[in-house]
Amino acid sequence: MTSSIIEKLKELGYSTVPEEHYRAVELWKKWYAGHVSSFHDYKVFNGLRHVPCHKVTAGLAKQACEDWADRLMNEKVAVHIDGEKEQAFFDRVCRENRFRSMMNRYQELSFALGGGAVVARLGDIAVDWRGRIAGTAGRLFLDFVAADGIFPLSWQGGVIRECAFMTEFVRGDAAYCYLQLHVLEPGGKYAIENHVYRRDGECLTEAELGTVPGFEGIAGRFHTGSELPLFVLFKPNIANNLDPENPLGISVYANAIDQLMACNNIFDSFNSEFALGRKRIMVKPEGIRSADGEPYFDPNDLVFYLLPEDAQNESTVQEMEATLRIEEHLTGLETALGMLAVKCGFSPGHWELDRRQRTLRTATEVISTNSAEFRTLRKHEIVLEEALMGLAQIVLKLGNLWFGMKLKEDAGISVDFDDSIIEDKGSDFERDCRMLELGVLEREEFRAKWILNNA
Numbered sequence: 001m002t003s004s005i006i007e008k009l010k011e012l013g014y015s016t017v018p019e020e021h022y023r024a025v026e027l028w029k030k031w032y033a034g035h036v037s038s039f040h041d042y043k044v045f046n047g048l049r050h051v052p053c054h055k056v057t058a059g060l061a062k063q064a065c066e067d068w069a070d071r072l073m074n075e076k077v078a079v080h081i082d083g084e085k086e087q088a089f090f091d092r093v094c095r096e097n098r099f100r101s102m103m104n105r106y107q108e109l110s111f112a113l114g115g116g117a118v119v120a121r122l123g124d125i126a127v128d129w130r131g132r133i134a135g136t137a138g139r140l141f142l143d144f145v146a147a148d149g150i151f152p153l154s155w156q157g158g159v160i161r162e163c164a165f166m167t168e169f170v171r172g173d174a175a176y177c178y179l180q181l182h183v184l185e186p187g188g189k190y191a192i193e194n195h196v197y198r199r200d201g202e203c204l205t206e207a208e209l210g211t212v213p214g215f216e217g218i219a220g221r222f223h224t225g226s227e228l229p230l231f232v233l234f235k236p237n238i239a240n241n242l243d244p245e246n247p248l249g250i251s252v253y254a255n256a257i258d259q260l261m262a263c264n265n266i267f268d269s270f271n272s273e274f275a276l277g278r279k280r281i282m283v284k285p286e287g288i289r290s291a292d293g294e295p296y297f298d299p300n301d302l303v304f305y306l307l308p309e310d311a312q313n314e315s316t317v318q319e320m321e322a323t324l325r326i327e328e329h330l331t332g333l334e335t336a337l338g339m340l341a342v343k344c345g346f347s348p349g350h351w352e353l354d355r356r357q358r359t360l361r362t363a364t365e366v367i368s369t370n371s372a373e374f375r376t377l378r379k380h381e382i383v384l385e386e387a388l389m390g391l392a393q394i395v396l397k398l399g400n401l402w403f404g405m406k407l408k409e410d411a412g413i414s415v416d417f418d419d420s421i422i423e424d425k426g427s428d429f430e431r432d433c434r435m436l437e438l439g440v441l442e443r444e445e446f447r448a449k450w451i452l453n454n455a
Helices: 002-011 019-033 060-072 084-096 099-113 257-275 326-343 372-403 425-437 443-452
Strands: 041-045 050-054 078-081 116-123 139-146 150-156 159-171 174-184 190-200 203-207 221-223 231-234 280-283 304-306 317-320 351-354 359-362 413-416
Touching (some): 002 019, 002 174, 019 099, 019 257, 060 099, 060 257, 060 326, 060 372, 084 139, 084 372, 099 139, 139 159, 139 372, 159 231, 231 372, 372 413, 425 443
Parallel strands (some): 280 304
Antiparallel strands (some): 041 050, 078 413, 116 139, 116 231, 150 159, 190 221, 280 317
8 A cells, every 4th residue: 555655646746755664664563463474473393284373472562552652641641831712722622633542542553653643634614716715614623643654745854844644544335545745835835735546455546536425625735824734743752773864753662573572482482381281192193093084183283293104102192291381481581571671662670570470560650760761751752742732833823724713823832741650769768768867757657668668
């Protein structure tokens, strides 16, 4: 599909980033889904034939993205705008578009695929023959786009100025692709080109906008009247080492594929340890079928192993015991989890194995201000803060242009992130020591907090 979109952009006179980037996105998407056929699917020879096998997955690629999204874009994040009227309009637009839940979801996808976008779109509008709005708009939509639907058209210094966005939809029994191009006009203001393609596999055929349900009132080219782009982009704040000139981002685990493989290999081996650790049955050829030719056992069952015809063992069927290597697997998995956590920007102990419950759990949500994870969190917040502030500016701009709201476009905008997960234990310990010396804190309280709770 990506190659088809790139070809359509070329037909329209535009170029974008190399197609290799989207092939990398496709690989990251497979790891996010938990199945990479070249890694998870393999065959094992059982002495008779090769049996197809499948590696189980620990789902750690998705878990890493979930954890970052929950720390960055949770219910405690707030966008503040100076001005009661301005704040109310922004909050209304966010509420109508389920912004919080959608932004958390696409923040997760951003860490998986390398980026995401929020695109402002008008609803219930009338556009004249010149592509200009006649009257006011009825609603402001916020569309969310994942990295595999983002195609930069022009950029400088890593800043994307013009961009195309592709989304797929279905009408009846037909599948379509909607391609929306945000381009700068000679006067320095943005115009939006709209194209809808009927999809048949990888083949795209352009359809008249008026013939597609839901696009009857959409103009082929729309003059926004805004010098601000009607989109904001966000991504993990990680340098793109695969292509430094590419303005698009990379997955948070783009450089941790080997670590993902190691974790999955150990987890799959741990699972197989129990599946194959039971007694193995070694069978001579004469023991696999009865007199009437019916098999005694399922040839696809890996419990049974067919011995060669010239095997010298006296018995036709033999049992073989296996010793479970539980501790070795747990130790190996803990080591691999620590390596993966660091490569994804977390602390080494971010994922912990509960030895008593034999389960994987995420470490406490509280992180120390002197940890690498805290610094990485703050680094990711820089990009998200710019996106949220940019979106607020767009909403205020469009509120004036298309809704007649008379808002202050230069109103102050700030973003409050969730600081409840941050704790400097060293400073807290020193403070409590001083309080203990002054008699403000009782010895029992100090002991319960710093000794018993950390035992």
